[in-house]
Amino acid sequence: VGGPGRGVPGPGVRVDFRPGTPDLSLFPRSAWAAAQRSVLARLPHRALGYPDPRGLPELREALAGMLARRRGVVADPERLVVCSGVAQASTLLGFVLRARGLRTVGVEDPGSPEHGRLFASTGMETVWLPLDGEGLRPEPLAASGVRAVVVTPSHQFPSGIGWSAGRRAALLDWARAVDGYVLEDDYDGDFRYDRAPVGALQGLDPERVVYAGSVSKSLAPGLRLGWTLVPEELLGEVVERKRTMDLGNPVLDQAVLAEFVTRGGYDRQLRRCQRAYRERRDALLAALAEHLPGTGVSGIAAGLHVIARIPARFGPPERFLERAAGAGVALRSLEEYGTARPADGDVRLV
Template sequence: MTAAGGQPAWELLLPAAAAPARRRGRALQEALREAVRTGRLTAGTRLPSSRDLAADLGVSRGLVTEAYEQLTAEGYLRSDRGSGTWVGDAARAAAPEARGPADRGPAVRVDFRPGTPDLSLFPRSAWSAAHRSVMSRLPHGALGYPDPRGLPELRTALAAMLARRRGVVADPERLVVCSGVAQASTLLGFALHARGLRTVGIEDPGSPEHGRLFASTGLDALWLPMDEEGLLPGPLAASGVRAVVLTPSHQFPSGIAYSAGRRAALLDWARRVDGWIMEDDYDGDFRYDRAPVGALQGLDPRRVVYAGSVSKSLAPGLRLGWMLVPEGMVDEVVDRKRTMDLGNPALDQALLAEFVARGGYDRQLRRCQRAYRERRDALVAALRQELPGTRVSGIAAGLHVIARVPGRYGPPRSFLERAAAAGVALRPLEDYGTARPADGDVRLVIGYAHLGPAEIARGVRLLARACAPSGGGGGGRPAPTVPAGRTPTGGRSVSDTSD
């Protein structure tokens, strides 16, 4: 037997034969599997008899026979009675995609792309204490298959917290624990599809992820235009859709809060067409100039499906979220949740219930708000100093801002290319909708929550140097001193008043 490249096959197995006696058989099987997977033993290669291979390797014949039988059962080898053992053709090695240095792109030195909180702020000590507390008293029966709606104690704790913090109408019996807003969208999409809907409206600009999630349930996404007050009622009514996804407390990505008049108009539309609004309250707790704007759901819980999660407040990796479902839709959503995953992990739910009930969640939100406000201020100050003329909006809340960089710093495509070459990762506003402005300005959605103040300042300096207008430096006049805990403009944007 000869391996690919002319190497005697038994040499591939010598390390396995030298393994400790207790694991020599398993090592031999692993070595044979790897040789077949990687193509070192090619399909159609005839293997030595068990007696010959055992003699070559210095192991017992029974060890080789057992390895042949196991790999034959798995499909790596085939055995024809009376004619020996051969390498089968079922295994196919996954050839790594060849990528040269140019394909990988420049290394990212500072990443301003939005969507990620500071994961180092996760409250490890408090979470560990909650874990110990839960494990000391959780009954054995609680570790069985959970209620697909969620553990009763978590639904009760979340309902109380959401009513207090977000002003929602929160009945624990209508609250469904889910794997973040992503699963909430999917659950709602299936329920709407079952009711005959085939299209859902999404904000333009907005999150493309909404469209992708609803597409997975058979619903098409229709971009609907906005103005400075929120989604426009006229185009919505003309579209014929009966369901929309909104981010009214802090619109993503523009940063505006829907006006009271626009909220009322959209609820009137939903009642008139027998429609539904999904409210994605992705970062509603993070507002820095005053108390957060209350949730839309509080105005009409029969027409609004409210969804939120701990992805921005704790960590997206926990995959814990919630949705408040109108009474007439609860059974459909719960049935779909049951068939989808049988419910979220019981231990994780019990941990979150403990964390919320003991006040840990409120303390975590206060800690994050202090850190993120400081970073927001650092970003605004750095943009003023390093990229003079940049207009910043959407700074009153959330974890990102909209920066409109003057066209003198370069056409948008050139600006983004130079930024990438300097190691600064950015997302243009155009990635989040259909609008393609022709004024030459560069519109960016800049995330700051995951970066410290010093890293923010360094990133903006790198950006300014890379994208400096021809004939001038990247910096500008020093920014005015900003008192600790305040924004340069009292919580509103630097050059306009939208938030």
């Protein structure tokens, strides 16, 4: 399971397929503990004071190098801000944009409702913008009047598509034309199975794209460690908002992550997770073919979730979900994401 949202198992749940939380048993306890010991042994006393609100320089350097190598971003450590996951990156940007006079933000439809909720907490309203098989449709975007959007172009949540090159270019053309900004939520950009990695949108225009990512899927969401790369024009305002919000992320946690990245532990963890999640994906596809023949699947070449299109002969959507819940299997219907609705009688689960 995976995705930008959060998943908390309820009572009676035996198997939880809802997106939101990775397999927490994969957390590298021994390697993380070793990094903690190393950090505590070498960190000078002065480092335990109030940190730079952007984050420890050593972590920003490590993350910038990793993101440039793995995701193709333009990663200047001076423009990288360590934050408490993509959630805080979103609210930081929301507060800054609202102070600049923006009142609305566009979100993908279908998309993660969490995006709208986060920006709503900063006083901004959400405008749902429709997708097709290539990405965000340009005409509704142009007609919406928004000057900021949140997107997941590398592996769209929840559809699983990768945006086409044409739609990526069109989005950036729109942002330049309206003097707007794009928040790129790269929530599972490191997980690719059957295709070459898709580079981050930010690499095409770092002055219009605010890039955000975290360790929530690769390590654990409970660490509350993430990052955002900010255009030069917004950097000072974002850093000041981060300073007044929490005075910066915990120093020890930042230092441990820096150690983990620079010593190769993070790359090893990603390889371990990729193997595990690919095996589970293949097992899920085999089980669907055996027990629910005729089920169509999409979004399976990357990421931590799939779209399963269950044939209508297995019952109405509500009844199918009830039967699954009765068996202790937690699922989510695609209808819970945005305003888009399936046009046929099939059940679409994510």
